[in-house]
Amino acid sequence: xxELRKDxxxxxxxxxxxxxxxxxxxxxxxxxxxxxxxxxxxxGNEKTTPDEVLVYGRxxxxxxxxxxxxxxxxxxxxxxxxxxxxxDKQGEGLYxxxxxxxxHEVIVESPRHEDRFTDLPHxxxxxxxxxxRDRIRDLSQDPRFRYVMVFKNFGKAAGASLEHSHSQxxxxxxxxxxxxxxxxxxxxxxxxxxxxIFCDIIRQETQQDVRLVCENDDFVTLTPFAPRTPFEMWxxxxxxxxxxxxxxxxxxxxxxxxxxxxxxxxxxxxxGIPYNFVLHTQPLRxxxxxxxxxxxxxxxxxxxxxxxxxxxxxxxxxMSPEDACRYLREVEL
Amino acid sequence: xxELRKDxxxxxxxxxxxxxxxxxxxxxxxxxxxxxxxxxxxxGNEKTTPDEVLVYGRxxxxxxxxxxxxxxxxxxxxxxxxxxxxxDKQGEGLYxxxxxxxxHEVIVESPRHEDRFTDLPHxxxxxxxxxxRDRIRDLSQDPRFRYVMVFKNFGKAAGASLEHSHSQxxxxxxxxxxxxxxxxxxxxxxxxxxxxIFCDIIRQETQQDVRLVCENDDFVTLTPFAPRTPFEMWxxxxxxxxxxxxxxxxxxxxxxxxxxxxxxxxxxxxxGIPYNFVLHTQPLRxxxxxxxxxxxxxxxxxxxxxxxxxxxxxxxxxMSPEDACRYLREVEL
Numbered sequence: 001x002x003e004l005r006k007d008x009x010x011x012x013x014x015x016x017x018x019x020x021x022x023x024x025x026x027x028x029x030x031x032x033x034x035x036x037x038x039x040x041x042x043x044g045n046e047k048t049t050p051d052e053v054l055v056y057g058r059x060x061x062x063x064x065x066x067x068x069x070x071x072x073x074x075x076x077x078x079x080x081x082x083x084x085x086x087x088d089k090q091g092e093g094l095y096x097x098x099x100x101x102x103x104h105e106v107i108v109e110s111p112r113h114e115d116r117f118t119d120l121p122h123x124x125x126x127x128x129x130x131x132x133r134d135r136i137r138d139l140s141q142d143p144r145f146r147y148v149m150v151f152k153n154f155g156k157a158a159g160a161s162l163e164h165s166h167s168q169x170x171x172x173x174x175x176x177x178x179x180x181x182x183x184x185x186x187x188x189x190x191x192x193x194x195x196x197i198f199c200d201i202i203r204q205e206t207q208q209d210v211r212l213v214c215e216n217d218d219f220v221t222l223t224p225f226a227p228r229t230p231f232e233m234w235x236x237x238x239x240x241x242x243x244x245x246x247x248x249x250x251x252x253x254x255x256x257x258x259x260x261x262x263x264x265x266x267x268x269x270x271x272g273i274p275y276n277f278v279l280h281t282q283p284l285r286x287x288x289x290x291x292x293x294x295x296x297x298x299x300x301x302x303x304x305x306x307x308x309x310x311x312x313x314x315x316x317x318x319m320s321p322e323d324a325c326r327y328l329r330e331v332e333l
Numbered sequence: 334x335x336e337l338r339k340d341x342x343x344x345x346x347x348x349x350x351x352x353x354x355x356x357x358x359x360x361x362x363x364x365x366x367x368x369x370x371x372x373x374x375x376x377g378n379e380k381t382t383p384d385e386v387l388v389y390g391r392x393x394x395x396x397x398x399x400x401x402x403x404x405x406x407x408x409x410x411x412x413x414x415x416x417x418x419x420x421d422k423q424g425e426g427l428y429x430x431x432x433x434x435x436x437h438e439v440i441v442e443s444p445r446h447e448d449r450f451t452d453l454p455h456x457x458x459x460x461x462x463x464x465x466r467d468r469i470r471d472l473s474q475d476p477r478f479r480y481v482m483v484f485k486n487f488g489k490a491a492g493a494s495l496e497h498s499h500s501q502x503x504x505x506x507x508x509x510x511x512x513x514x515x516x517x518x519x520x521x522x523x524x525x526x527x528x529x530i531f532c533d534i535i536r537q538e539t540q541q542d543v544r545l546v547c548e549n550d551d552f553v554t555l556t557p558f559a560p561r562t563p564f565e566m567w568x569x570x571x572x573x574x575x576x577x578x579x580x581x582x583x584x585x586x587x588x589x590x591x592x593x594x595x596x597x598x599x600x601x602x603x604x605g606i607p608y609n610f611v612l613h614t615q616p617l618r619x620x621x622x623x624x625x626x627x628x629x630x631x632x633x634x635x636x637x638x639x640x641x642x643x644x645x646x647x648x649x650x651x652m653s654p655e656d657a658c659r660y661l662r663e664v665e666l
Contacts, residue, residue, distance in 0.1 A: 003653075005559040009518040009530055014559045014648040018656070080649045093537040094530070095558045149647065170647075177646040185342040197342055197427070204426040225428045226338040226347045313510040314482065314503075315347040316413045320336075323351070 002081055002100025004174060012177045015100060017080045040077070041108045041164035043067040050075040053105060054135060056127050071127040072108045073135060079104035080170065087144050087173055101144055103171035107131050110165050117154065117165045118263040126249075126256040128167060132279060133252065135169055137245050140284040145171040147179060147283050155274025158301040167277070175283055182280060183292055190291030198293030199240050201225075211321050213328045214261050218254035221262045223321035223328070228299060230319035231266055231273070231328065235259060235296040242289035244281040261333070262298065268331040274301045335414055335433030337507060345510045348433060350413045373410070374441045374497035376400040383408040386438060387468060389460050404460040405441045406468060412437035413503065420477050420506055434477055436504035440464050443498050450487065450498045451596040459582075459589040461500060465612060466585065468502055470578050473617040478504040480512060480616050488607025491634040500610070508616055515613060516625055523624030531626030532573050534558075544654050546661045547594050551587035554595045556654035556661070561632060563652035564599055564606070564661065568592060568629040575622035577614040594666075595631065601664040607634040 002017040040048045046065040057070025075083070081102025089098040109117055109128045117125070136148045152167035153159040189197040205212050205222050213221040213233060221235050235258055237251070247255070266273060281294040335350040373381045379398040390403025408416070414435025422431040442450055442461045450458070469481045485500035486492040522530040538545050538555050546554040546566060554568050568591055570584070580588070599606060614627040 007557070007559040008522070008534070010514050011518060012559065012646060012648075014561060014650055016650055016653045018651060018653055092558075093541070094533050095537075172647075181343050181646075185344060189341070200427055201341070204428075208426070224340070225425075226340040226345065228347060313345060313514075314505075315345075317347055317349055318351060320349045320351055 001085075002079075004081075004098045004100055004172075006096040006174075008094050008096070010177070011180070013172075013174045015080050017100065039113055039162070039164050041106070041162060041166060042113050043069070043111045046072075049106075050077060054131060054138075056131070069111060070124065071110070071131055073105050073131055074108070076104040076106050076168070081172070098173060101173055103139055103142075103145070103148075103169070105135065105169050107135075107167045107169065108164065109167060113164050115165050117152065117167075118260075118267050120165075120260075122253070122256055122260065125260055126252055129252045129255055129259075130249070132167075132169070133245050133247060136281075136284070139169075139171045140245070142171070144173050145284055147172045147175050149176060150279040150281075152277040153274075154277070155272065155301065158274035158276050160274075179280070179283065183282075183289075186291045186293070196240050196291055196293050198236055198295065202236060202238060211325045213265065213325050214258070216254055216258055218251060219258040221258060223325045225321060227317055227321050227324070228315040229302055229317060231269065231298075231300045231324050232321070233262060233266070233298045233328075235262060235298070236293065237295070240290075240293060242282040242292040242294060243286070244279060244294045246288075259296070264333055265328045265331055266298070266300070268333060269327050270300075275299060276301065334418075335412075337414075337431045337433055337505075339429040339507075341427050341429070343510070344513070346505075346507045348413050350433065372446055372495070372497050374439070374495060374499060375446050376402070376444045379405075382439075383410060387464060387471075389464070402444060403457065404443070404464055406438050406464055407441070409437040409439050409501070414505070431506060434506055436472055436475075436478070436481075436502070438468065438502050440468075440500045440502065441497065442500065446497050448498050450485070450500075451593075451600050453498075453593075455586070455589055455593065458593055459585055462585045462588055462592075463582070465500075465502070466578050466580060469614075469617075472502075472504045473578070475504070477506050478617055480505045480508050482509060483612040483614075485610040486607075487610070488605065488634065491607035491609050493607075512613070512616065516615075516622075519624045519626070529573055529624055529626050531569060531628065535569060535571060544658045546598060546658055547591070549587055549591055551584060552591040554591060556658045558654060560650055560654050560657070561648040562635055562650060564602065564631075564633045564657050565654070566595060566599070566631045566661075568595060568631070569626065570628070573623075573626060575615040575625040575627055576619070577612060577627045579621075592629070597666055598661045598664055599631070599633070601666060602660050603633075608632060609634065 002015055004013055004015055006013050039045065044067050046067060052065055052072050052074050054073035055069045058068050062068045081100045081104050083103050085099060085101050087098060087101050107128060110120060110124055132150050139145055139148050149170045149172060186197050202220055205220065211223045213223060219235055219237055221233055224232060224234050276299045278297050280297060282289055282292055335348055337346055337348055339346050372378065377400050379400060385398055385405050385407050387406035388402045391401050395401045414433045414437050416436050418432060418434050420431060420434050440461060443453060443457055465483050472478055472481050482503045482505060519530050535553055538553065544556045546556060552568055552570055554566055557565060557567050609632045611630050613630060615622055615625055
């Protein structure tokens with residue numbers, strides 16, 4: 001059974017997901033699954049994944065787990081957390097732990113193995129953003145969970161272990177430190193200014209117009225003022241809203257347009273660049289928050305030289321966000 | 334001129350150290366300097382580095398920057414921050430920035446190119462720990478600086494760009510987020526318990542004896558309760574002290590013994606494993622702190638699968654610290 005543990009000084013939770021067979025020497029080998037021939041996410045191989053929890057585009061009357069679908073969500077076959085069991089919180093002297101209850105799911109973004117997320121047509125890409133919303137909504141009914149982390153790793157350097165285009169979600173019984181820090185930081189700004197800091201950022205970025213990569217009526221994409229890596233970008237809705245699950249299909253369509261343009265601009269600048277794509281939204285079952293604003297963050301994974309972290313939360317970035325923005329704006333699509 | 338910028342939500346500082354010649358496509362190439370033939374850190378090549386700021390083991394009467402030395406500290410030839418200039422703090426709407434004043438130095442740990450830090454004899458290794466102390470002490474006289482970050486990257490995966498054994502230090506006009514978080518976390522524990530949390534951790538670890546890798550009269554090495562990666566280790570002094578620069582030569586000798594044994598155990602478990610080694614100590618010119626405790630953290634850099642971070646401060650670790658500790662204890666040295 002996996003276990004959640006809290007660092008007593010920093011309050012950071014980590015998952016210990018022990019793999020019994022591993023010996024020390026197993027950890028140095030690059031452990032990416034080969035794609036030679038067999039892909040468990042391709043149509044026809046539905047029986048090799050756990051039973052699906054959501055499907056779009058299946059014809060009426062076709063059985064569960066049949067090969068007729070446009071998007072499919074399945075539990076991870078090697079989950080970091082397990083869905084069955086009661087939460088059991090324990091102390092051990094000054095330490096805190098709980099058993100690793102949670103959900104770990106894979107969103108298969110297209111039935112076609114060769115599709116890249118960046119190149120998906122609008123009608124296909126939007127299904128991914130609907131699946132994020134519908135799965136978070138469903139999982140929020142489980143009182144054991146406090147947050148659903150939604151993320152996409154593109155490219156081996158960013159942690160992707162399967163070639164077939166997919167994203168992941170992890171439902172957690174605790175709040176990740178990233179969320180706690182953002183909630184705290186934006187709340188202290190709100191207490192001081194009585195305004196949402198993200199709304200203020202959008203206002204300032206729109207006026208300054210030096211870090212604004214692209215925009216439409218509902219979203220802006222910007223290179224943040226203090227980025228960790230070259231080409232880091234945030235996709236932020238113009239209108240204040242703290243919760244991704246509140247978004248209707250019209251908003252998700254506008255989001256799809258913005259994500260699609262953003263990723264195509266990134267890929268045109270550095271073809272094939274690996275990246276992490278992470279949803280930031282309010283905790284499950286929270287009331288709407290005046291101080292918080294949902295958004296996506298795209299963090300490219302570059303070499304250790306570019307976007308270097310000194311093991312201490314201090315990043316050195318060899319490219320200013322203004323330069324990155326200029327490259328991203330000027331690139332030919 | 335490099336620039337320091339603060340994320341307005343998280344309070345995280347980053348350095349923008351622009352390299353003018355870089356184009357987007359330059360960032361994807363692995364940028365490690367070759368060691369084919371010429372090493373700027375080897376004796377005889379002193380003229381190719383900036384003027385040395387500290388040297389040990391040079392015979393009396395020999396000139397500065399001559400080839401006769403046991404350890405040498407030089408400014409980084411490609412510094413992330415620059416030493417000359419006044420601090421200039423500026424706002425830009427809701428954002429904060431300052432010019433990139435700081436020091437960035439390289440500690441050359443041995444004159445012999447082929448030496449690995451892990452294998453250095455005691456008399457040579459201790460010089461590195463003295464250099465850390467003596468440089469921090471010297472830099473703390475500069476009122477522009479608030480913290481000196483000291484770290485060692487071993488192996489390409491951990492960010493080392495030169496083969497010759499070296500560590501680095503960066504003097505900063507701001508406090509890194511890691512330090513702020515540790516100071517805050519340990520202070521809130523102290524307010525509640527009136528005890529140092531690190532002292533309590535040492536007490537509990539010594540009693541439980543399941544995460545204690547090795548120890549001597551002055552130090553313990555432990556695998557922390559909530560580690561980010563397999564084989565993460567902390568080296569902590571037994572007696573409470575918040576400041577590394579207070580350590581005398583006797584303590585540094587005991588530290589050298591502990592670090593040497595710890596790194597040899599790690600290397601025996603996974604030969605050649607890359608790692609970051611980071612000093613955690615109190616801010617410059619701070620009064621002694623009852624709630625904080627200086628220490629070193631060793632964080633191995635493994636594959637993206639082992640020790641995986643989901644882009645959100647949430648780590649999944651496939652090995653428990655109890656198992657890691659058992660391997661590290663039982664390995665033959």
